[in-house]
Amino acid sequence: MESPLGFRRVTGERSAMNDAVLFEKVGKTAVITLNRPQKKNALDQAICQALPEVLRAARTDRTVRSVVLTGAGGAFCSGFDLDGSVSSDEPVFAGREAVLDFHRWLRELQELEKPVIAAVDGAAAGAGFSLALMADFVFVTPKARLQSSFLCLGLVPDLSLLHWLPRLIGLSRAKEILFSARPVGAEEALELGLAQVQVPAEQLVERALEYARQFDDAPLQALGLVKTLLNRSFESDRETMTQFEAMAQSLCVGSRYNSEAVRRFRDKEGLLYRGTARFMS
Template sequence: MSTSRSVLFDVREGIAEIVLNQPERRNALDPSMRAQLVDAVQAIRRDQQVRAVILTGAGGHFCAGGDLRALATAGLDNEGWLRRFQDMNDWVRDLISLDRPVIAAVDGMATGAGLSLALTADLVLATPRARFSASFLRVGLVPDCGCFYTLPRVVGVQRAKELMLSAREIGVHEALDLGIVMEIVSPDELNSRARVIASSFIKASPLAVSLIKRNLSPQGGELGALLDVEAQAQALAMGSAGHRTAVNRLLEKQAPPFNWPAAQ
């Protein structure tokens, strides 16, 4: 297994495992982690001996979304943000359209881009501690990493709008009811259950698996077009005063300017 600081990557017995590995920051995505995810996804696509993929996080959390401090100090203009999100969309597209099963094993937080990353998987396992949120609006941003494509396909358009516009956090049982989570597993059994499921595909027909995924995958360039629109929208949002205000408030440990009113 590679022991890089941000991502652990290993291939054993036909199963590739990608572990987000910045537990001190709840595995928040930064440029280093994104670059290593690109390398891992490309390695999997080249290696036809890989029959299934496990995507998980170290230290009790899946992924807390983008690293706000890294975003605040990036110093990019609209064109720079657009290029960054277009580059990111390459590996997101490759992961969503991969011709082998991807299993997300989620413990703790899967918020913002962390939720998006979990939704790139075909099957999502989660512990009772798992929490999910399309939290982008809390920092004046729009969903990214393919969330505009994946979330409505999983939960329906109206519920996707509600989750994106409210930016509220949901627990694992609501996520199960919505179809985001396939199975709830205890924290002690999460990794072993993911590996048992991944191992079952080693003896499955790779052609049949590939055809099933292909027939359920985006047709006519829908995913690519939506990722391009997503990148343009996020680049605009990154340069907005609303985003800067929200990030500064969060970094100063103040309440964000937007909070969804809880149901009475």
Template sequence: MSGFETLLLEVRDGVALLGFNRPRARNAIDETLRAELPQAMAQVRDDESVRAVVLYGVGGHFCSGGDLRAMSARPRTAYESRQRIHALHAWLPEWVNLEKPLIAAVDGSAFGGGFSLALTADFVLASTRASFCQVFARVGLVPDMAALYLLPRIVGLQCAKELMMSARVVPALEAQQLGIVHSLYAPDELLDAAVRFAERFKQASPIAMGLTKSILNQSMHLDQKALAELECFAQGLCMDSAYHREAVQGFLAGQPLGFIWPEEREGPPAPQRKGESNEGTH
């Protein structure tokens, strides 16, 4: 299913695995990868058999950001550089708002645009050796690929300023504490764990999952009335779906529900923060 130069794309029983495949360059984003990402996104978006997507990097790194060597190969005017970034935003909103669960499996470095791409995911799973960096300030640039929109909504405005303006490296454990990372795994267990995580959504209603994600992504900049209207519209569609009718009929007949989140702990336990107690968390 792949057919790409810089990406690997396969579908395993309802889960699409999309891998950055430039390991010698730490999966840096060159012009070919820039062009192929929206094509791959359209494939997983339009494939009705795909219920969830796992984004990962080949060769021990997620993505080291823009390929500076390729970017500096040809001088550009300010207008050309603006248009180059503008072209990213022709498809990035579709990737952020993909109406399917998106899981990023981050091993090694997620720097610059790689960090930004990880932020587009609904859930970030990381290896214990992963590291994150909004590296742009080191070369006199502003964060791009939607990081200015996404990061403050995850960590808060003040923390986003600190991470972006310092351009410091954030290790995996701190990224988990900041709420960027959902759970941590050993490097050799990460991708399998991400696939298992994605497989949990196979029995969920694709309509309900897609609409929930779509509305949540708008919830930070709409007022209560607008969100209520979206809620009413979405619930009407879901109540009219075959999935909902069959789930209710099964429940009334005493059958187990098809989509129940497993209770086992994800990955190794999170570190206990100062002043926190483990009481009542058994």
């Protein structure tokens, strides 16, 4: 079924289409594929129009328990499409307006209260680097290259790269990577903690789906609260986090999931959710 905003829901085997974004449900996982391989999935107008609707579909579908985000054609995302036009009544403000427009759909991804796995093959450059870091977990292939290429064009990193990168790897390492504008390969990404596992390219989505399936029976609301509170922990002091924690726990204690999980535990029937296995390369 095709959306008027440019993404298509597909079932079974994925095929080459001209749609900007593909949305496929595999079990309880939504697979979202950027589908502009001829431009290494650069963020053009079509992708940016389709992504918000795709992400809302993943958020509102209660049968979706996890998301895999990937790119078609051996690349994840090469950043903003420099061939696209950015129009504004005030040209000097065009860049600001474009970045703020990006953030309106990026927030849908960042605040999605479901596990998100970025499956990265090839280039994740510029805004594509930022996009990969919005995921909770990053799977890479040996060909993956994470690169902040903004300074090469006389630009500053955007899409929250300046926010997330130093929090993930520390300030001095973030400065070195951003100032040098050099690519970070798969092995270094693993060493820095920017990626969790390296897998062969032909197994990338399969392995991401395999990991995602472990969340099928997870407590959806509780996991979503954990993700939301963790994302705010860097900007909150301990007492504020304690209050958030107490309110979230109150909601969870009153949930049907908690009631059934406690009953099963007491009756020795086994846990509803046993957690996930460690990443295996």
